[in-house]
Amino acid sequence: MSENTFTVTFQPSGVVARARAGEILSDVALAAGVPISLPCGSQGRCGRCKVVITRGEAERKTTVRLTATELEQGYALACQTRVQGDLEVFVPPLEEVIVRRLPTERGAERAYELPAACDWAAKPTLRKVHLQIEPPSLLDNTTDFERVSRELARQYDIRNLTVALPTLRRLARALRDANWDVTLTLEMGTWTNPDGPPRLLDVAPGNQTQTLYGIAVDIGTTSNVVYLVDMIAGRVVDTASAYNLQISCGEDVISRIIYAKKPGGLEHLQRLVVQTINGLIEELCARNNIAGTEIHKMTVAGNTTMTHLFLGLDPEAIRLEPYIPTITHPSPVRAHELGIHINPDATVDCLPGVGAYVGGDITAGVLSSKLYTTDKLSLFIDVGTNGEIVLGNADWLISCACSAGPAFEGAGVQSGMRATIGAIEEVWISAKTYEPTYRTIGDAPPEGICGSGMISLLAEMFISGVMDKAGKLNRTLNTPRIRMGEHGPEYVVAWASETRAKKNDIVITEVDIANLIRAKAAIYAGFSVLTRSVGIELADVEQVLIGGAFGKYIDVEKAIQIGLLPDMPWDRFHYLGNTSALGAYAALLCADMRQAVVEIANKMTYLELSADNTFMDQFTSALFLPHTDTASFPSVMRLLQSVGRQSQETQ
């Protein structure tokens, strides 16, 4: 036996291999037939080749992907480890490696929590009361409505009851069918009339006071989300989401506004969004075994244009200088006026916005992100079709909006999809073979790529050299995955045989890449202009709060690599999920929260980017990976240098 060879024993398989001194552990394993996953091509970037060295000496070339605890436990990256003596190595199953990463590095899925303590039960906006009423007789010929009012005052001390026509029309039949034993649903107040008078919404037979529902709705330009809320427990019971059917009339707010100008266009758009929401309501009702009429309140967060289209307001003036909406604080309307399939008399409450391009989705986001209560200088970003950005803290708020397009929501991209089962949400690309490894939501066969998958894919294509910093695919590389497609050069992420439908390859085209780069550039340019407008550096921001329809998470590291987010320590970023829907939920449930949204809207300053002469320059500068100003992205430059994809001179 030569002095310079060692024995490596792999567990749990028990395979024994010989290794030269200094040999890389993953090479030894693969030569011995022990499978180790190397998605990033042995660059030590992805952390998927984690093993535990249970006995012996080894040198770790890099430990970037390992936590202090893991190092203590003997973890090493097989592709970055040199054999220095006889070893015993435990190779964990791949699933274990992946599962271990999620909670530690990316944060678990958020609960649907309220942004602040709120005693919503003490002053509920909706109430149900059970009434047993003495039937009328010749001796007591008081009318039905007065009879109900009288009993309500007597039994619950609720006075001045009002009622609207749809409910009044059903009243006589409902009382008699239930033999005068009924549950009344009452709206105790709205944000315009917080102290009432109470309004009768519904009359149901028997005692049904255990259940009371409302819905919180986020009307996004691309995606619509509905939360079904149990108004008694104060919990989100279920959620559903779908693409806004208006997409067929244009992908962004501007094209929708133009569409609305056509004869019948506005009515058509209003119908489409109502149809989308009704579809989601139907889905939620079926799944939870309730009737639509059991939903008695709806709170809506949407950008200004979406709110206009939902209410059927003419949006034309939003598009044209000086960009004036019809209204930013709409009064409550009734569900039947809009055609929403919940209780027809239920209030539909649209949250207030600030201006033409900062709407109720952002005030809701500021609410749910708690930005309005923090002392820390914070940047809030809602990554949607419009990238809305808010900078500030408890004392001041300034916002701007930039058109990012629907790419990060998976729309307007050839293989894009929403973040649902089968969406590719994470990708690694080997810098040696240019072969990708991906993970899908639900570990199902892939159907497309969602927003977080796009970010991951873009970053990997760039770091591995599949494309250059301008987003052009490197067609000189020797791989069948880069090819000329129907829409120009493209990269194949998954072959048709791997997909669920087994029909088409999942690809990303140069056109898609250009769309994504434009989207990220618009958002980053928004950051730059907004911070400069108040005379601070981006680096001074103490926390970055991220909302958007990315699915469960956004990979901050990858988002920095493509220059979507500023290069800051990862712990300054907090991904909050759908902040718009969460804000609508808080405002639906709690009158104080609803009031807080008004205060947020009144406090927020709006910066119009189209009137800012530095925006175009910042935008062009950001149309590059990660950014033309490479000095602003030191961590990405270090990474590129470490993988040999960066000339020293560029620094």
Place this chain on the structure above:
Amino acid sequence: MPVTVETPLEKWTGKVREVTLGATRDQKGTRSKTVTVGGETTLPFLHFEGNIPHPPAIAIEVQDSYPSDWSPVLLNAWGDTLKDPAEWAKKAEALGADLIMLRLRGVNGDGSETTGAQAAAVTKAVLQATGLPLIVRGPGQAEKDNELLVAVAEAVAGERLALGLCEDKNYRTIVAAALAHGHLVINSTPIDVNLAKQLNILVSDMQMEPDRILMDPTTGALGYGLEYTYSVMERLRIAALTGDSMTQMPMICFTGEESWRQKESKVGEGVPAAWGDWTRRGILWEAVTAVALLEAGADIVTLRHPDSVPIVRKAIEQLMAH
């Protein structure tokens, strides 16, 4: 009482890179001299503030076949010389050019497409006819540029030609050919500081040394957006001087092409009498454009009319005198 006024001096930290075109016999080329441009440590011609080690260079444009689309003023001035690129280059050298810019039209006089072999042959002929370093530009269509420039780069390896134009959509092939055969490249971007820097980064990422890159910021002619050109070039130069290494490449401006494309130079009939003598107007249009761009920071200007050359030369001499 005499008042002493101190000239305020800017302290720049950056420097424009020195780029040398052409290689002599000792350097494995065949040129009788090389031309170095760049090296400035201050804004154009502020000799009191910093160094301007090399005067800007004048290149005369030569085309590989008869430029029938040129202004009659140019065709008359050069005469039959235009039919022979080698002869044309020789005459250009005699006129005092520092560099020759050979423009491959992509189409031969008989209407056939230029082949790689033909492009290589004309390049060799021009090299033989003159001792000056050479700039070679393709016709400006990605595929044809790649085909012709690769053939040229291979055929005259080691000559340190400046090959162009590299654009963000088409740079890999030209850069690879320049790298393999010892030439330089010209990066061209549409009149924007960020875009210029981005292409320099992309080309540098292919391991092309920064002192083998010239940049064309895209320039206009007098009366056709020259002010905007001027402002972008000035911003690029300020970025270079403040230490941004990816903007420190010397700038080349295709002045002749721009100014002779304009109505004032191209058209002699049906224009107002106040415009004056056509020939004189065309020459001055080119010379004034060139001098303005030199003031904006151009390190190389390319010219077309023989009589513009001495005007621009005199201006350079005066601007360099201190």
